[in-house]
Amino acid sequence: MPVDERPRERLRNEGAENLSQSELLAIILRTGTVQDNVIELSTRLLAKYGGIKGLARISFAELCREHGVGEAKAAQLLAALEIGKRLSRVTSEDKYQIRSADDAARLIKMDMMYLTHEEMRILVLDTKNNVIENIARYKGTVNSSVLRAAEVFRAAVIRNCPSVIIAHNHPSGDPTPSPEDIEVTRQLVEAGKHLDIELLDHLIIGNPRHVSLKERLHW
Known part of the structure; x- marks a missing residue:
């Protein structure tokens, strides 16, 4: 893959908002396998579990069973997904009024x-x-x-x-x-x-x- 088409370089040059889900996931996973490069691995996981929403539902053990993932990658991915969930919450320190x-x-x-x-x-x-x-x-x-x-x-x-x-x-x-x-x-x-x-x-x-x-x- 040409250097300027690699996800990390594209993020640096074009911004994270312009990357696909596969590219963002590839940056988190970092490396692929002998059979699949990291983009292919990311695409396969997204397809199998129905996108980011599906990945957010699976357990650490399930991720570890995926070929090419392992404990380190599973931990990185679940940590990133949890950060996303927490960012979307209103923290308990904020006043949140219910109108509907x-x-x-x-x-x-x-x-x-x-x-x-x-x-x-x-x-x-x-x-x-x-x-x-x-x-x-x-x-x-x-x-x-x-x-x-x-x-x-x-x-x-x-x-x-x-x-x-x-x-x-x-x-x-x-x-x-x-x-x-x-x-x-x-x-x-x-x-x-x-x-x-x-x-x-x-x-x-x-x-x-x-x-x-x-x-x-x-x-």
């Missing part, structure tokens, strides 16, 4: 849409709907057998906050609410009334869409 379901989804979606297991998030809000706390709960399965109203509202009670938003993901990527999602939501709305804490919404996070149960159920 989309606002809440933007805060948590990048963390949740690529998960391969179910997880619940609880956003605790102050009187101006600023996010005071963003809590991860129930990693593994989110259903009525494990979900407890006391756990959902505990942080709001401790902080004397008037409302919460909850969210959970569907690893399938389809955010269509199940009958159990709807029933759990109704139970939590009623439990919140007894505690004088409002459940503002229950979001179901898919990939790439999300669903607001407040908009569906109109409570």
Whole structure:
């Protein structure tokens, strides 16, 4: 490959924004194999896993099993992907005000849409709907057998906050609410009334869409 066509040289001369995903990935991986140069290796990985979004879902062990990757390259790649995820988040030090379901989804979606297991998030809000706390709960399965109203509202009670938003993901990527999602939501709305804490919404996070149960159920 001519020197001026190599990804690192192109980045230096033309800027990172002008590189393809394969070229950016090649810079992270640095070297290829005897059979594939680093661009070919990058292209193969992107094709196999459906692009950057797919790569963000796979584990360290899965990456290490790929020919030409190994532990060092897997660590470099997953670290780069994690930096990208963190950059997209609003940090806990920033004031983040929730004005709509989309606002809440933007805060948590990048963390949740690529998960391969179910997880619940609880956003605790102050009187101006600023996010005071963003809590991860129930990693593994989110259903009525494990979900407890006391756990959902505990942080709001401790902080004397008037409302919460909850969210959970569907690893399938389809955010269509199940009958159990709807029933759990109704139970939590009623439990919140007894505690004088409002459940503002229950979001179901898919990939790439999300669903607001407040908009569906109109409570």
